[in-house]
Amino acid sequence: MIRTLLALNGALIRGALAFVLTTQDDIEVVAEVDRAEDIGTALRMQRPDVAIADVKLFGAGALSNGAAPSEPPPVLVLVDPRRPRVLGDALRAQCQRLGFLGSDVGPERVIEAVRRLACGGSVVDADLVVAALARDNPLTEREVEVLEIAAEGWPVVEIASKLSLSAGTVRNHLSRIAGKTGARTRIEAIRIARERGWI
Numbered sequence: 525m526i527r528t529l530l531a532l533n534g535a536l537i538r539g540a541l542a543f544v545l546t547t548q549d550d551i552e553v554v555a556e557v558d559r560a561e562d563i564g565t566a567l568r569m570q571r572p573d574v575a576i577a578d579v580k581l582f583g584a585g586a587l588s589n590g591a592a593p594s595e596p597p598p599v600l601v602l603v604d605p606r607r608p609r610v611l612g613d614a615l616r617a618q619c620q621r622l623g624f625l626g627s628d629v630g631p632e633r634v635i636e637a638v639r640r641l642a643c644g645g646s647v648v649d650a651d652l653v654v655a656a657l658a659r660d661n662p663l664t665e666r667e668v669e670v671l672e673i674a675a676e677g678w679p680v681v682e683i684a685s686k687l688s689l690s691a692g693t694v695r696n697h698l699s700r701i702a703g704k705t706g707a708r709t710r711i712e713a714i715r716i717a718r719e720r721g722w723i
Contacts, residue, residue: 526552577601
């Protein structure tokens, strides 16, 4: 039985994937988490054979920063195919055994990937790699953070608070983002950045 941990945002997606996985005779979902700070505890208590994580929880949690047990499981990272640049961030993680699939793949691909990782194999979605290599992101990491929070509808003061920056610094970042995207408004900058896979 392949013991599997799900670290995914969104109860609907996580629940649907858990249901699909548990229909397989050889896969058991032993834990589901939706917060990065819960990953380490789930790893220590449940000792999964494979973890499945969306790229945000993977990047923020014990799966990527060495806080996992001494023998962390292989991780299948689900990447939004519209944002392939995050593939590079995941590749720089300290976790040694990684697989990558687009988050838009069908359940049979995820099931196959879990089995392959559990047996020591590798899983790489070639389309993701090609897209990641083809799209250079001119935005800095901080500019991406600012724009992602802005995309959630937060005003400058709230963005500044969330990132521990001054409002003036956030305005400067937004101004540079507008220049790099060629946008006249924040909404247009968000749209352009999303279309190009930068956020």
